[in-house]
Amino acid sequence: xxTSLDRLTPFMVMDIxxxxxxxxxxxxxxxxxPDLSPSPKVIEALQRAVQQRRFYYTPAKGLxxxxxxxxxxxxxxxxxxxxxxxxxxxxxxxxxFLVVFSLLKELDGMVILADPSYPCYRNFLYLLGLDPxxxxxxxxxxxxxxxxxxxxxxxxxxxxxSPSNPTGTVYDPExxxxxxxxxxxxxxxxxxxxxxxxxxxxxxxxxALRFSDRTIVINGFSKYFCMPxxxxxxxxxxxxxxxxxxxxxxxxFISPNTPAQYAAxxxxxxxxxxxxxxxxxxxxxxLYGALKEMFPVDARPEGAFYIWASIGEYSNDCLQFAKxxxxxxxxxxxxxxDFGTNQTDRYVRFAYTRPLDELEEGVRRxxxxxxxxx
Amino acid sequence: xxTSLDRLTPFMVMDIxxxxxxxxxxxxxxxxxPDLSPSPKVIEALQRAVQQRRFYYTPAKGLxxxxxxxxxxxxxxxxxxxxxxxxxxxxxxxxxFLVVFSLLKELDGMVILADPSYPCYRNFLYLLGLDPxxxxxxxxxxxxxxxxxxxxxxxxxxxxxSPSNPTGTVYDPExxxxxxxxxxxxxxxxxxxxxxxxxxxxxxxxxALRFSDRTIVINGFSKYFCMPxxxxxxxxxxxxxxxxxxxxxxxxFISPNTPAQYAAxxxxxxxxxxxxxxxxxxxxxxLYGALKEMFPVDARPEGAFYIWASIGEYSNDCLQFAKxxxxxxxxxxxxxxDFGTNQTDRYVRFAYTRPLDELEEGVRRxxxxxxxxx
Numbered sequence: 222x223x224t225s226l227d228r229l230t231p232f233m234v235m236d237i238x239x240x241x242x243x244x245x246x247x248x249x250x251x252x253x254x255p256d257l258s259p260s261p262k263v264i265e266a267l268q269r270a271v272q273q274r275r276f277y278y279t280p281a282k283g284l285x286x287x288x289x290x291x292x293x294x295x296x297x298x299x300x301x302x303x304x305x306x307x308x309x310x311x312x313x314x315x316x317x318f319l320v321v322f323s324l325l326k327e328l329d330g331m332v333i334l335a336d337p338s339y340p341c342y343r344n345f346l347y348l349l350g351l352d353p354x355x356x357x358x359x360x361x362x363x364x365x366x367x368x369x370x371x372x373x374x375x376x377x378x379x380x381x382x383s384p385s386n387p388t389g390t391v392y393d394p395e396x397x398x399x400x401x402x403x404x405x406x407x408x409x410x411x412x413x414x415x416x417x418x419x420x421x422x423x424x425x426x427x428x429a430l431r432f433s434d435r436t437i438v439i440n441g442f443s444k445y446f447c448m449p450x451x452x453x454x455x456x457x458x459x460x461x462x463x464x465x466x467x468x469x470x471x472x473x474f475i476s477p478n479t480p481a482q483y484a485a486x487x488x489x490x491x492x493x494x495x496x497x498x499x500x501x502x503x504x505x506x507x508l509y510g511a512l513k514e515m516f517p518v519d520a521r522p523e524g525a526f527y528i529w530a531s532i533g534e535y536s537n538d539c540l541q542f543a544k545x546x547x548x549x550x551x552x553x554x555x556x557x558x559d560f561g562t563n564q565t566d567r568y569v570r571f572a573y574t575r576p577l578d579e580l581e582e583g584v585r586r587x588x589x590x591x592x593x594x595x
Numbered sequence: 596x597x598t599s600l601d602r603l604t605p606f607m608v609m610d611i612x613x614x615x616x617x618x619x620x621x622x623x624x625x626x627x628x629p630d631l632s633p634s635p636k637v638i639e640a641l642q643r644a645v646q647q648r649r650f651y652y653t654p655a656k657g658l659x660x661x662x663x664x665x666x667x668x669x670x671x672x673x674x675x676x677x678x679x680x681x682x683x684x685x686x687x688x689x690x691x692f693l694v695v696f697s698l699l700k701e702l703d704g705m706v707i708l709a710d711p712s713y714p715c716y717r718n719f720l721y722l723l724g725l726d727p728x729x730x731x732x733x734x735x736x737x738x739x740x741x742x743x744x745x746x747x748x749x750x751x752x753x754x755x756x757s758p759s760n761p762t763g764t765v766y767d768p769e770x771x772x773x774x775x776x777x778x779x780x781x782x783x784x785x786x787x788x789x790x791x792x793x794x795x796x797x798x799x800x801x802x803a804l805r806f807s808d809r810t811i812v813i814n815g816f817s818k819y820f821c822m823p824x825x826x827x828x829x830x831x832x833x834x835x836x837x838x839x840x841x842x843x844x845x846x847x848f849i850s851p852n853t854p855a856q857y858a859a860x861x862x863x864x865x866x867x868x869x870x871x872x873x874x875x876x877x878x879x880x881x882l883y884g885a886l887k888e889m890f891p892v893d894a895r896p897e898g899a900f901y902i903w904a905s906i907g908e909y910s911n912d913c914l915q916f917a918k919x920x921x922x923x924x925x926x927x928x929x930x931x932x933d934f935g936t937n938q939t940d941r942y943v944r945f946a947y948t949r950p951l952d953e954l955e956e957g958v959r960r961x962x963x964x965x966x967x968x969x
Contacts, residue, residue, distance in 0.1 A: 226701050229842050258648050267645050267854070274632050276824045312686050312826065312848070319847050323722060327600050344846040348697060350724065450650045450853030452686065468603045472718040473693050474686070478852040479824030480641070 228347040230340060233540055234555040241553035248583035250571045251553040253386065255526070257497055259447040262487035267451075270483035277479060281471040283310020283455070284482040291455055294489050299428045307457050309466055310485075312477045314416050314441035314454035318345050320469050321412060321437055324462055326351055328410075330377025335366050337529075337560035337568070339386045339414070357563040360519035364388040364529070365396065368403035378437075379404060381429075382414035384421055384524025387560045387570040389505075391523040394427050401432045411436040416454075419445030419494060421524035422502045435459045444525075446488040447497060451481035501526050504573035504580055511584040512571060515591055526573050529557075533567040535595060543569060545595055550586040602721040606714060607914055608929040615927035622957035624945045625927040627760065629900070631874060633821040634867035637858045641825075644857035651853060655845040657684020657829070658856040665829055668863050673802045681831055683840055684859075686851045688790050688815035688828035689715065694843050695786060695811055696723050698836055702784075704751025709740050711903075711934035711942070713760045713788070731937040734893035738762040738903070739770065742777035752811075753778060755803075756788035758795055758898025761934045761944040763879075765897040768801050775806045785810040790828075793819030793868060795898040796876045809833045818899075820862040821871060825855035875900050878947035878954055885958040886945060889965055900947050903931075907941040909969060917943060919969055924960040 234251050241247040258264070282288065288308045295303045311317040322345045325332060334342050336355040343353045354376060358364045366381060381400065383392040392400070404411040413429035413436055429436035441454025458466055470476075509522050516530035536542040539556040546552050557568030573580055608625050615621040632638070656662065662682045669677045685691040696719045699706060708716050710729040717727045728750060732738045740755060755774065757766040766774070778785040787803035787810055803810035815828025832840055844850075883896050890904035910916040913930040920926050931942030947954055 226697070226839055226843075229839070229846065231842055232845065235845070254652055259650060264645060264648075268642065271638060271641050271645065274638075276633060276822055278628055278823050312852075315847055315849055324600070341846045344842075348843060348846065448650055449652050450850070452849070452852045465600055465603070468605055468718075469600075469722060471606065471609070472603065472715045472722065473689055475689050475826075476824070478686075478826045478855055480854070481852055 225347050225350045229344050232340060233559050237543055237547060237553050237555070241547060241551070244547070244551045247547070247551040247553055248579055248586065249553050249575055250573070250580070250583050251555045252572055252574050253527070254449045254574055255444060255447045256574050256576065257447045257500060259484070260487060260490040260493035262490050262493070263446075263448065263484045266487040267480055267484035270480035275479050275483055279476040279479050279482060281474065281476055282467055283477060284479075284486075287482050287486055290486050290489060295428065295430065299431055301428060301430050303430060303457055307460060307463055309456050309458065309463070309470060310477055310482060311454045311456060311470065312474055313443060313452040314414070314439050315341065316474060316477070317439045317441070317454045317456035318342070319473070320466050321439065321456060322346060322349050322351060323469055324465060325378050325410065328377035330375050333366065333371065333373075333376055333379035335364065336563040337364070337387055337557065337565050338380070339382060340559055342380050355561065355563070359564065364390050364520045365392060366400065367396070368399045371400070371403050371407055371409060376409055378410035378412055380412045380414060382417070383426065384417035386417065386525055387527050387555070387557075388520035388529040389522035389525045389527045390520050391421055391424065391426065397427060397429070398432045401429055401436060405433055405435060413438045415440040416444050417525040419498060420501055420526060422498075422505055423523045426524070430457060437462075442485050442488050445494065445497060446485075448481070448485070448488065451478065451484060453477055453481045453485045501573065504577055507577060508571060508573045508580050508584070515587065528571045528573070529568055530571060531567055532569055535591065537567055539566050539569050542595065546587065546590055550590045552583050552586050552590070599721050599724045603718050604714060607933050611917055611921060611927050611929070615921060615925070618921070618925045621921070621925040621927055622953055622960065623927050623949055624947070624954070624957050625929045626948050627901070627946055628823045628948055629818060629821045629871075630948050630950065631821045631871055633858070634861060634864040636861035636864050636867070637820075637822065640861040641854055641858035644854035649853050649857055653850040653853050653856060655848065655850055656841050657851060658853075658860075661856050661860055664860055664863060669802065669804065673805055675802060675804050677804060677831055681834060681837055683830050683832065683837070683844060684851055684856060685828045685830060685844065686848055687817060687826040688788070688813050690848060690851070691813045691815070691828045691830035692716070692719050693847070694840050695813065695830060696720060696725060697843055698839060699752050699784065700725055702751035704749050707740065707745065707747070707750055707753035709738065709755075710937040711738070711761055711931065711939050712754070713756060714933055716754050729935065729937070733938060738764050738894045739766060740774065741770070742773045745774070745777050745781055745783060750783055752784035752786055754786045754788060756791070757800065758791035760791065760899055761901050761929070761931075762894035762903040763896035763899045763901045764894050765795055765798065765800065771801060771803070772806045775803055775810060779807055779809060787812045789814040790818050791899040793872060794875055794900060796872075796879055797897045800898070804831060811836075816859050816862050819868065819871060820859075822855070822859070822862065825852065825858060827851055827855045827859045875947065878951055881951060882945060882947045882954050882958070889961065902945045902947070903942055904945060905941055906943055909965065911941055913940050913943050916969065920961065920964055924964045926957050926960050926964070
C-alpha cells in the first residue's frame with residue numbers, strides 16, 4: 222500500500238545545490254529562482270504591513286484588495302475581464318496546484334503532462350493518487366503538446382506551461398488557442414501554468430483566459446515579480462469550481478502569509494517589471510549565444526530563464542556530466558533527468574538567474590571543462 | 596466519484612464572521628485568532644529580514660537556524676532532546692497536518708478523532724481520501740479520548756489536541772502518557788497537536804515527545820506566539836518519516852515564507868510570552884466566571900482560548916441560537932455543530948481572543964438576550 226508516495230521523485234538538483242553550496246566560488250546555473258529584488262514599492266509595502274501589524278489571517282481566498290488588483294492586471298495587461306469572484310490567492314503557485322489537482326482528483330481521470338516538464342506536476346499527481354499521462358515532446362515540435370495529442374481515453378485534464386520550464390519555449394498563440402479549443406471540445410480541463418508570463422523575449426504571452434473562460438489559470442509572484450520567498454500565488458477558476466476550492470483553501474491553508482499579500486498589492490509596477498525583463502533578456506542573449514557554440518540547443522529559448530541544451534556529443538549520462546562539471550569546475554547545472562524520462566539523460570538545464578559576470582565566468586569554466594575532456 | 600470532496604464541511608462560523616463584520620460594534624467571540632501582537636523582537640526581526648532582502652527560498656525543511664532554535668526550545672521548555680534532523684518547518688500547522696496526513700494515507704487505516712474536535716482534522720482526511728473514526732467524547736470524560744478507545748480494527752493513527760479546541764480541556768499527564776503508551780503498543784501513530792501549548796492556566800503542558808520519540812508532534816507560531824498571519828508551523832517526526840516528508844514539502848510548498856521564518860527565530864521570548872499567557876488567563880477567569888452563571892460549562896476550560904458551553908436550557912439548535920444572538924445583540928459566537936455531530940447542536944464555543952472590555956460588553960449583551968427571550 223505504499224504505492225503513491227513511492228512514485229515521488231527526489232530532485233537530483235537538490236544534491237547538486239547542496240554540494241555547490243560547499244564549493245567556494247561556485248557558479249550557480251541550477252537555481253530556478255530570480256536573483257533580482259522585487260520592486261522597491263513591494264519592499265515599502267511589506268515594511269508598511271509590518272509597521273501596521275498586519276499579522277492576522279486574511280480570508281481564505283485572499284485579501285480582497287489583492288484579488289481586485291489581480292483582476293485589474295488582467296484587464297490592463299491582457300485585455301481580459303476576470304470576475305474577482307473567480308480569483309483565489311494561494312501560498313505560492315504550489316498552493317494553487319495543490320488545490321487544482323485536488324479538485325481534478327474528483328474526476329478520476331489521467332492528467333496529460335509533457336515529458337520533459339516541471340517535476341512537481343507529476344509529484345503532485347502521485348501524492349494525490351492521480352495518474353499522469355506523459356506525452357513525449359522533443360525538438361521536432363519545439364517541446365510542445367499538440368491538439369492531436371489530446372484525444373485519449375480516460376483523460377480529465379492537461380497541464381501546459383508557456384513559457385516553459387525546463388525548455389524556455391513559448392507556444393505560438395495560434396497553436397495555444399487550438400489546444401484550448403480541442404481540450405474544451407473533448408471535455409478536458411486545460412490547466413495553464415502562467416508563472417513565467419512576463420519573462421518572454423520574443424512576442425508576448427497570451428493568457429489562456431483570452432481564449433476561454435473555462436480554463437484553469439495558475440500564476441504567482443515568484444518569478445517575474447521576483448518574490449519567491451514570499452510565497453504568494455493565485456489561481457483563476459471556472460465559476461463552478463470556486464466554492465469547493467475555497468473550502469479546500471480554508472482547511473489546508475487558512476490563508477496565505479498576510480504581510481506578503483499586502484506587499485503583492487504593489488507588485489504590478491510596470492516600469493520596474495520592464496527592467497526585470499530586460500535584465501533577463503540580456504542574460505538570455507549572452508548565454509544562448511555562448512552555449513550554442515558548445516551544445517546543440519534544439520528548444521527555442523524565448524521565455525522563462527532556462528536553456529535546455531543537448532550534451533549528447535559529450536555524454537549519455539547527464540547526472541554524471543553535471544556532477545563532474547561541478548566537482549572539476551564548480552559550475553552547478555540541473556541534470557535533464559529531473560524533468561522526465563524522454564531522452565532527458567542527454568540534456569541539461571542552464572538557468573540564467575545570476576548576474577552577467579557570473580554567467581560569463583560559468584561559460585569560461587564550461588569551455589575549459591569540455592576542452593580538458595570530462 | 597465525487598465522494599471525498601463532498602464530505603468537506605463548510606464552517607458555519609465563516610457565515611457568522613462575514614455577517615458580524617457588517618454589524619457596527621459587533622463583539623467578536625467567534626474567532627480562534629489571538630488579537631495580541633507578537634513579541635517586539637519578532638517584529639524587529641521581521642523588519643530586519645525585509646531590509647536584508649530575505650526574499651529567496653529557504654530549504655524545504657526550513658531555515659536551519661530556525662530548526663535549531665526549535666530544538667533549543669524543546670530542551671529549555673520541556674527538557675527533551677530533539678535531533679534537529681527530525682524538525683521540519685512548515686507553512687503554518689496546516690501545512691504540517693497536510694504532510695502528516697499524506698504520510699498516514701500510505702498506511703491505509705482509519706484515523707481516530709474526538710467528536711467534538713477541530714473541524715480541519717476531518718476535512719484533511721476527507722480531502723486525502725482517508726476515513727476518520729470518531730470517538731464521541733463528552734463531559735463524563737472531560738471531552739477526552741481514553742486508552743480503552745484505541746483498540747479497534749483498521750486504525751492507523753489518532754489525533755489528540757491538548758489544550759483542546761473547542762473545549763479548552765487539558766489532558767492529565769498520566770492519562771496522556773497512558774494514551775501514548777497504548778497507541779505505541781497497538782502500533783498506532785500518535786499525532787499530538789500542540790498548537791495551544793503555552794496557553795495553559797493550570798499546571799503545564801507536556802509534549803508527547805517526553806513520553807515517546809515515536810510520536811508525531813505538530814505545533815506552530817499562530818496562537819501562543821501570536822503570529823497567525825505569518826503562517827509558520829513545525830512538525831517533529833519519527834526519523835523514518837523525515838525523508839518522505841521532506842520530499843512532500845519540496846513538491847507542495849517549496850518552502851515556508853522566508854521573512855516570517857526569520858521573524859520566528861525571535862519568537863521564543865519567554866518574558867513576553869508570560870504576559871501573553873497572563874492576558875489570556877485574566878480573560879479566561881472573567882469569561883468563565885460570567886458564562887457559567889448563564890450556561891452549564893461541563894468542559895474544564897484550562898487552556899487554549901475557548902469555553903465550550905451548553906445552551907441546552909435555551910435551545911436545541913446552536914446555529915439558530917448563534918444567528919439570533921448575532922442579529923439581536925451583535926455578539927458573534929461559534930455554533931457547536933462546526934466541531935462534530937456528538938450533541939454539538941446543544942453547545943456553542945466562546946473565544947476570548949478580544950480585550951477584557953469587549954468581553955464584558957459581550958457578556959452584558961448575552962445576559963440581555965437571555966432575559967428578553969430568544
